[in-house]
Amino acid sequence: MSGLDRWWLWRTQSTVVLSPVLVVLGCLVSLSNADYADPYWLDLSSKSTVSVLFLAPGFAALAAWDGARWRRLAPAAVRSWIALLALCLSAVALATLLTFAITLLVLDVQVRPAGGAPRLDVLALGVLVVSAYAAVGFVLGRYLPRLIAAPLAFGLVWGWVAFTPAVQPFWMRNVTGNLGTSCCALDVELVPLALVAPGLLAVALLASAAVVLAWSWRRAAWVVAALLVAGSLAAAASMMRPVGADPVQRRTGSQVCVTAGSRSFCAWPEHDGRLRRAAPSLGRTAQRLAATGLDVPPRLRESTRAPGGWSFSLGGGNPDQWGKTLAVSPLDELPPPCTDRTGGVWPAGENLELAGAWLLTAGGADEAFAAEAQGASLRRLRELRALPVGDQVHWYARAYAAMQTCEPVS
Amino acid sequence: MTGLLRATRMPILGSVALATGVLSGLLRGATAPVPSLSLGAVSPVPVVAVIALVPAIAVTWGWSGLGWEATAAAARSTWLLVAPLLVTNLAAFALGSWLVGGSGSLLESGRNACGLLGLALLGCLALGERGAVAVPTGYLLAAFLLGRGSGRSEPWWWAWVLSDGGSVVAGGSAIALLLGGVLVLPRIPVAVLRRGER
Numbered sequence: 001m002s003g004l005d006r007w008w009l010w011r012t013q014s015t016v017v018l019s020p021v022l023v024v025l026g027c028l029v030s031l032s033n034a035d036y037a038d039p040y041w042l043d044l045s046s047k048s049t050v051s052v053l054f055l056a057p058g059f060a061a062l063a064a065w066d067g068a069r070w071r072r073l074a075p076a077a078v079r080s081w082i083a084l085l086a087l088c089l090s091a092v093a094l095a096t097l098l099t100f101a102i103t104l105l106v107l108d109v110q111v112r113p114a115g116g117a118p119r120l121d122v123l124a125l126g127v128l129v130v131s132a133y134a135a136v137g138f139v140l141g142r143y144l145p146r147l148i149a150a151p152l153a154f155g156l157v158w159g160w161v162a163f164t165p166a167v168q169p170f171w172m173r174n175v176t177g178n179l180g181t182s183c184c185a186l187d188v189e190l191v192p193l194a195l196v197a198p199g200l201l202a203v204a205l206l207a208s209a210a211v212v213l214a215w216s217w218r219r220a221a222w223v224v225a226a227l228l229v230a231g232s233l234a235a236a237a238s239m240m241r242p243v244g245a246d247p248v249q250r251r252t253g254s255q256v257c258v259t260a261g262s263r264s265f266c267a268w269p270e271h272d273g274r275l276r277r278a279a280p281s282l283g284r285t286a287q288r289l290a291a292t293g294l295d296v297p298p299r300l301r302e303s304t305r306a307p308g309g310w311s312f313s314l315g316g317g318n319p320d321q322w323g324k325t326l327a328v329s330p331l332d333e334l335p336p337p338c339t340d341r342t343g344g345v346w347p348a349g350e351n352l353e354l355a356g357a358w359l360l361t362a363g364g365a366d367e368a369f370a371a372e373a374q375g376a377s378l379r380r381l382r383e384l385r386a387l388p389v390g391d392q393v394h395w396y397a398r399a400y401a402a403m404q405t406c407e408p409v410s
Numbered sequence: 411m412t413g414l415l416r417a418t419r420m421p422i423l424g425s426v427a428l429a430t431g432v433l434s435g436l437l438r439g440a441t442a443p444v445p446s447l448s449l450g451a452v453s454p455v456p457v458v459a460v461i462a463l464v465p466a467i468a469v470t471w472g473w474s475g476l477g478w479e480a481t482a483a484a485a486r487s488t489w490l491l492v493a494p495l496l497v498t499n500l501a502a503f504a505l506g507s508w509l510v511g512g513s514g515s516l517l518e519s520g521r522n523a524c525g526l527l528g529l530a531l532l533g534c535l536a537l538g539e540r541g542a543v544a545v546p547t548g549y550l551l552a553a554f555l556l557g558r559g560s561g562r563s564e565p566w567w568w569a570w571v572l573s574d575g576g577s578v579v580a581g582g583s584a585i586a587l588l589l590g591g592v593l594v595l596p597r598i599p600v601a602v603l604r605r606g607e608r
Contacts, residue, residue: 032450147471163442
């Protein structure tokens with residue numbers, strides 16, 4: 001057998017021949033959408049799988065084309081359908097893994113996480129779901145004309161993976177395996193079943209494809225396949241129903257703390273270096289805010305609300321901004337949830353910009369800068385700052401309390 | 411005539427086109443977040459763009475049922491042979507979307523169906539049968555990935571599938587593609603046979 005013949009099987013598969021194109025595009029898609037990644041392995045690993053949105057429908061369509069092609073050759077084939085599916089899926093899994101690995105490598109070089117290791121479970125889920133959707137495409141190709149099967153596989157998988165994040169209920173988006181766009185900032189982690197639910201559905205799809213291909217002449221095979229998919233979908237839905245829009249929860253674990261002035265500032269270990277650089281600026285800002293008369297607690301945590309809404313963020317690369325995030329942190333969670341009920345009507349919100357600018361100046365920022373940064377009127381800010389300090393704090397306390405509700409301003 | 415209807419699966423394909431037209435009307439305005447290479451962010455793309463693949467593929471598949479050899483050797487004009495299939499599918503799709511979504515939906519869905527059908531026919535000429543799938547699907551992916559530029563509210567002119575139904579440039583582009591596809595119709599059967607199947 002010549003070298004050319006040995007590779008004939010691979011060279012004639014669309015999933016193999018076109019996989020370099022999908023790998024390159026997949027890497028470009030993931031990298032172009034990872035403009036900011038935390039030095040946090042879970043974030044990097046999930047961002048490496050953003051291309052699932054693109055790889056899953058692409059490979060499903062190619063697998064459908066290959067499946068349809070094998071159907072035409074079936075009378076002369078010596079391989080079983082399961083062997084052909086395995087051949088197709090091995091190419092898909094390899095190409096997907098390569099895409100994720102290249103993306104992760106580039107992100108690793110860009111971001112340089114401090115410690116830990118890549119989340120292989122997140123990457124494995126991505127490979128599993130892309131393979132499962134490709135298996136669905138292959139089955140469609142096995143039974144439908146290829147002119148129908150390939151676009152149908154593309155459309156169905158694209159709709160399932162890309163359209164579900166735009167619709168309710170939330171559990172639908174959390175069982176598709178598309179984690180890249182919903183996970184994970186530094187202060188959150190995946191809920192325990194976030195990988196199990198889509199993984200279960202993907203395994204069921206793979207098993208159903210295998211059952212249908214192996215015993216296609218038996219009606220029971222189709223019933224078993226349908227039950228497998230329906231059962232796993234129901235189980236995955238019940239796992240994800242209590243979860244919100246994203247399958248994440250507040251991160252637990254110990255933070256590193258640094259003392260500056262009379263206060264301690266704590267952050268996640270990945271931001272240890274930034275915390276040490278930011279501590280003097282954070283300490284100064286906290287001291288100025290407290291000197292104004294604001295009740296700044298003695299211990300502040302990154303992205304975790306202390307009483308009064310105080311917190312700080314070390315995201316982004318500009319150390320000058322880190323102290324300012326502490327000053328305006330009480331306003332971060334506004335507008336309040338009641339605006340969902342009032343259709344966005346939030347009368348006290350008229351003071352949001354001015355309150356933000358006032359907090360910045362109380363933290364030591366220049367008035368003109370503060371007004372511009374918060375989009376507030378410089379004239380109104382100067383009028384407010386001209387009042388006695390006690391009156392300023394009183395105004396802020398009243399405005400802040402009013403901004404927590406959707407009631408008309410009294 | 412009955413034989414032509416049966417061979418090109420016109421009744422079933424017309425029904426499918428009508429049903430997907432209705433779906434297109436129902437989903438008018440619905441968007442799906444898709445990563446964009448040119449924006450470097452996830453950007454919303456209209457779901458109806460993908461649904462419009464159905465009439466495009468239906469026409470090519472229906473035609474393949476007639477047989478590429480038979481069409482190539484037929485005494486009757488290729489335009490006359492394919493016209494009923496083409497018009498039925500486009501009309502059924504447009505009718506379905508108009509019934510549910512009104513004239514706005516008709517403009518958008520009809521434009522998408524015309525443009526993608528034109529691409530499918532031109533793809534068939536260039537790449538054989540696989541081009542009927544690869545070219546319109548590849549175009550959709552390219553439009554999703556590169557169709558929007560940063561700082562631009564409207565997509566690039568070539569990404570007409572992302573434009574509103576009222577865009578004249580987008581409508582003109584789609585009609586031009588359909589006309590191009592219709593013009594090359596007689597050459598498609600021979601091109602498909604020459605390309606062979608893989």
